[in-house]
Amino acid sequence: MKFTAKIFLLIVSLLALGLLVAGCGGSGGEGGEEQNKAGQTSFSLATAGTGGTYYPMGGGVSSVVQDATNYEIAVETSGGSAENLRLIEAGETELAWANASEIYWAWNGEEFFKGQELKSFRVVNFGWNAIFHWAVHKGSNINSFADLKGKKVGIGPQGSGSAIFGETYFRAIGMWDKVQPMYLPPDDQATSFKDKKIDVFGYFSRVPMASLMDIAAVTDIKLLDPTIEGAQANFSQKYPFYTKTVIPKGSYSGQDQDVSMYNNPVYLVVRKDISDQVVYDLLTAIYSDKGQERLKQTNKAAEDMTLENALQGMEEMGVPLHPGAIKFFEEKGLEIPQELIEG
Known part of the structure; x- marks a missing residue:
C-alpha cells in the first residue's frame, strides 16, 4: 500500500510538472506569435483593377519600399476603395488605397457603410487626386x-x-x-x-x-x-x-x-496594429528623393504625393492618423491637427 501510494504521488507530480511545462510552452508560443507580429516584414497592399491608378501606384510604392527596407509588399488587385477598407477590417490585408468618401463613411458608419462602423484602419498619407x-x-x-x-x-x-x-x-x-x-x-x-x-x-x-x-x-x-x-x-x-x-x-x-x-482624393491606409516603425519606414522610403523620383517614373499620380501635400484633406475626414505617420511628419516639421491624434 505504501509503495502504491508512493507511485501514485509520483505520477501526480509528473502530471503536474508536465502541465506546468506545457503551460510555459504555450505562453512562450503566444509570446512568439506576438513577437512575430511586431516584427512582421511581409505585407499585402490592396489596390483595385489593373486599368486605373491604384494598381500601378501600388506597384510603385511596393518597389520603392522593398528597395529601401527589408519589407516585402505583395500588390493585390481588388474591387477597389470600399472593398479595401472591408479587407482591412477583416484582417485580409495590411495596407490599401481608399478614397476620402469611403474613408469617412466607413469610419462613421454612414451611406454605403450604414450600421458598419469600420475602426481597424488608420490613415497614413495623401496619395493623389482621383x-x-x-x-x-x-x-x-x-x-x-x-x-x-x-x-x-x-x-x-x-x-x-x-x-x-x-x-x-x-x-x-x-x-x-x-x-x-x-x-x-x-x-x-x-x-x-x-x-x-x-x-x-x-x-x-x-x-x-x-x-x-x-x-x-x-x-x-x-x-x-x-x-x-x-x-x-x-x-x-x-x-x-x-x-x-x-x-x-x-x-x-x-x-x-x-x-x-x-x-x-485617394489616401494610403493601414491596419491600426501595424507597428509604428513599419509605417515610419514606409514614409521614409516614399518621401526620400530616390523614392519620389521612382514613383513619378511609375505614374503621373505621384506628382501629387509630395511631403507638402501629405496631410491634405485629412482634417475634414476626421479619421486618426497612424502614430508612425505622426512621428514621421512631426520630424519633418509638419503640424498635425489635434483631431488626427488619438488619445
Whole structure:
C-alpha cells in the first residue's frame, strides 16, 4: 500500500510538472506569435483593377519600399476603395488605397457603410487626386446625362469607390432607376466600350487614365461634364468630398477643350496594429528623393504625393492618423491637427 501510494504521488507530480511545462510552452508560443507580429516584414497592399491608378501606384510604392527596407509588399488587385477598407477590417490585408468618401463613411458608419462602423484602419498619407471620367462615343447622340436614359453605363466593379460614386451621382440627379449600371473594372469596360456593348465608360483615375487612353487610341471619344446636372442637384454641397475639377484639353486624343469633372482624393491606409516603425519606414522610403523620383517614373499620380501635400484633406475626414505617420511628419516639421491624434 505504501509503495502504491508512493507511485501514485509520483505520477501526480509528473502530471503536474508536465502541465506546468506545457503551460510555459504555450505562453512562450503566444509570446512568439506576438513577437512575430511586431516584427512582421511581409505585407499585402490592396489596390483595385489593373486599368486605373491604384494598381500601378501600388506597384510603385511596393518597389520603392522593398528597395529601401527589408519589407516585402505583395500588390493585390481588388474591387477597389470600399472593398479595401472591408479587407482591412477583416484582417485580409495590411495596407490599401481608399478614397476620402469611403474613408469617412466607413469610419462613421454612414451611406454605403450604414450600421458598419469600420475602426481597424488608420490613415497614413495623401496619395493623389482621383477624377471620375465619363466618356461616350463621339458619334453618339449623347450630349448630357439626361440622354443616358436606358443606356448601359460602366461605373466600376461592385465594392469600388467608382461604383459608389456612380450610384451616388445618378441617385442625386434622379437618374439611377433610368440607366443600366454595368459593374465592370476599367479594362473590361474598355473592351466592352470599344465593342459598343456599353454606351458609357465611367471610372476614377488620375489623368491620364491608361484604359481611356487605350480607348481613345482606336475610337473617337467625347467626355461628358457631370457638373452641370450636379450643380442643379447641389451635389458638391451634399457630398463635399466630391470636389469640382477639370480635365485639361489635350489629355486624351481628340479632346479639344477643358472638361469639368468631380474629384475624390485617394489616401494610403493601414491596419491600426501595424507597428509604428513599419509605417515610419514606409514614409521614409516614399518621401526620400530616390523614392519620389521612382514613383513619378511609375505614374503621373505621384506628382501629387509630395511631403507638402501629405496631410491634405485629412482634417475634414476626421479619421486618426497612424502614430508612425505622426512621428514621421512631426520630424519633418509638419503640424498635425489635434483631431488626427488619438488619445
